[in-house]
Amino acid sequence: MLPDRRLSGVLLHPTAMPGGYGIGDLGASASEWVAWLASTGCGAWQILPIGPTGFGDSPYQLLSTFAGNPLLISLDQLHQAGLLPRSALALDAGPPDRVDYETVIRQRDHALRQAHAAFRQRAGKGLLAEYEAYLARQADWLEPFALFMALKDQQSGRAWDQWPVDWRQRQPEALETARREMAEQIDRHRFCQFVFDRQWQALRDQCRQAGILIIGDLPIYVAHDSADVWAQPEVFQLDDTGQPQVVGGVPPDYFSEDGQRWGNPIYRWDRMQTNDFAWWIARLRRTLEWVDVVRLDHFRGFEAFWQIPAEEPSAVKGRWQPGPGAALFRAIESALGALPLIAEDLGVMTPGVVSLRQQFGLPGMNVLQFAFDGGADNPYLPHNHRWDSVVYTGTHDNDTTRGWYETADPAIRRRCQDYLGLSNERVADAMVRTAWASVCRLAVAPLQDLLELGSEARFNRPGVAQGNWRWRATPGALDTSLAERLAHRNQTFGRTTASSPA
Numbered sequence: 001m002l003p004d005r006r007l008s009g010v011l012l013h014p015t016a017m018p019g020g021y022g023i024g025d026l027g028a029s030a031s032e033w034v035a036w037l038a039s040t041g042c043g044a045w046q047i048l049p050i051g052p053t054g055f056g057d058s059p060y061q062l063l064s065t066f067a068g069n070p071l072l073i074s075l076d077q078l079h080q081a082g083l084l085p086r087s088a089l090a091l092d093a094g095p096p097d098r099v100d101y102e103t104v105i106r107q108r109d110h111a112l113r114q115a116h117a118a119f120r121q122r123a124g125k126g127l128l129a130e131y132e133a134y135l136a137r138q139a140d141w142l143e144p145f146a147l148f149m150a151l152k153d154q155q156s157g158r159a160w161d162q163w164p165v166d167w168r169q170r171q172p173e174a175l176e177t178a179r180r181e182m183a184e185q186i187d188r189h190r191f192c193q194f195v196f197d198r199q200w201q202a203l204r205d206q207c208r209q210a211g212i213l214i215i216g217d218l219p220i221y222v223a224h225d226s227a228d229v230w231a232q233p234e235v236f237q238l239d240d241t242g243q244p245q246v247v248g249g250v251p252p253d254y255f256s257e258d259g260q261r262w263g264n265p266i267y268r269w270d271r272m273q274t275n276d277f278a279w280w281i282a283r284l285r286r287t288l289e290w291v292d293v294v295r296l297d298h299f300r301g302f303e304a305f306w307q308i309p310a311e312e313p314s315a316v317k318g319r320w321q322p323g324p325g326a327a328l329f330r331a332i333e334s335a336l337g338a339l340p341l342i343a344e345d346l347g348v349m350t351p352g353v354v355s356l357r358q359q360f361g362l363p364g365m366n367v368l369q370f371a372f373d374g375g376a377d378n379p380y381l382p383h384n385h386r387w388d389s390v391v392y393t394g395t396h397d398n399d400t401t402r403g404w405y406e407t408a409d410p411a412i413r414r415r416c417q418d419y420l421g422l423s424n425e426r427v428a429d430a431m432v433r434t435a436w437a438s439v440c441r442l443a444v445a446p447l448q449d450l451l452e453l454g455s456e457a458r459f460n461r462p463g464v465a466q467g468n469w470r471w472r473a474t475p476g477a478l479d480t481s482l483a484e485r486l487a488h489r490n491q492t493f494g495r496t497t498a499s500s501p502a
Contacts, residue, residue, distance in 0.1 A: 075111050
């Protein structure tokens with residue numbers, strides 16, 4: 001749960017950290033980021049899902065909800081451990097403000113293959129013992145994931161529903177043959193997860209020492225092309241060929257006359273409930289090995305979800321279906337204790353959704369960019385905020401605050417100017433100040449808003465399949481001047497941590 005005091009935080013996905021080799025990683029760039037954040041007095045770092053990305057490089061279309069993203073592994077640390085020669089670090093860093101995923105994926109794959117070979121040849125007994133213990137501890141998800149990835153490599157990255165039928169249907173003899181013939185490839189994927197976890201835990205320890213909570217993100221659905229669906233098709237609504245019968249999304253609304261068709265398979269909630277939602281508990285337990293608090297994406301769908309026939313090209317012909325509701329959260333609470341969750345409850349929520357959130361004491365969300373469309377009763381305006389909620393200037397799906405303001409309807413800009421008292425003040429800075437002044441216990445701003453960047457720094461454009469998730473902070477962006485301004489703001493609005501500099 002969130003601490004019972006005022007906190008502030010910054011939203012920055014690890015891929016967007018400056019430094020590294022073409023992408024932010026878990027080495028020096030991450031350590032420097034945490035040290036910088038600690039110097040500001042902020043007590044929270046919010047991230048997006050950190051699993052291995054699939055379609056469109058999206059952290060919301062993961063190849064596994066249990067695995068970490070090997071692209072974040074620090075190659076410098078592998079070199080320091082004697083698993084990579086210095087020559088392996090002579091990489092094309094690419095543009096400093098963008099991730100060139102095609103180049104990064106190719107280079108990282110080559111380097112990690114080298115590191116794995118070196119690990120098998122000369123790892124010491126202590127490290128090997130640690131590795132074997134890790135494999136035993138994580139076997140439930142790691143073994144099917146490593147096999148899935150090896151098969152996917154052999155199939156040149158094709159989705160699992162395009163594999164040979166014996167692999168697609170997980171025929172035991174075919175999979176046993178694959179395990180023997182692909183033993184090295186399978187072990188390489190195990191090794192990458194071991195290294196990722198080892199490096200992430202070191203970074204998390206640094207956050208703990210600095211008094212910084214890590215806020216993670218858990219999408220309600222998983223990608224169809226994932227180890228999760230391939231390994232446990234029985235808990236998803238699939239037909240006999242493995243194709244989704246129905247998919248997730250949201251209905252038509254003010255923003256989209258066709259609604260949103262996400263395409264993710266929908267759970268068989270009734271089957272999940274028969275074993276007390278063990279899959280969901282395992283998923284959340286794994287996420288909490290990485291983070292302290294979890295933002296539950298699309299909280300609306302746990303009370304009722306929009307179900308779309310898979311053959312429909314849009315979301316128009318979907319229908320509402322009851323979600324697992326309180327039964328899921330009672331099972332999670334029974335297994336894991338107090339719920340360290342934030343409910344993403346943006347948009348129009350029904351009384352049932354509000355009741356479900358309140359029943360389990362989950363903080364909700366307010367986004368200031370949504371506050372100026374309407375009158376004084378707009379729930380996102382700060383005078384309507386609640387203590388037990390989180391206020392954001394914007395999220396990863398929004399334009400930057402400066403970009404939003406520059407393209408907003410003139411009437412919205414006027415209401416924003418009046419409410420924030422804008423004269424010559426920069427809008428992003430004013431929005432951050434307003435968020436920090438809110439009664440909400442936690443205030444969060446994307447780093448782009450602290451840097452007062454425009455639309456060129458937008459991280460994601462919902463509904464656009466390609467070209468997202470590429471923005472990066474440039475070297476030098478995290479300077480002392482910005483840290484001092486943010487520290488002053490934290491002190492002004494009582495959001496400093498116990499370990500904040502005086």
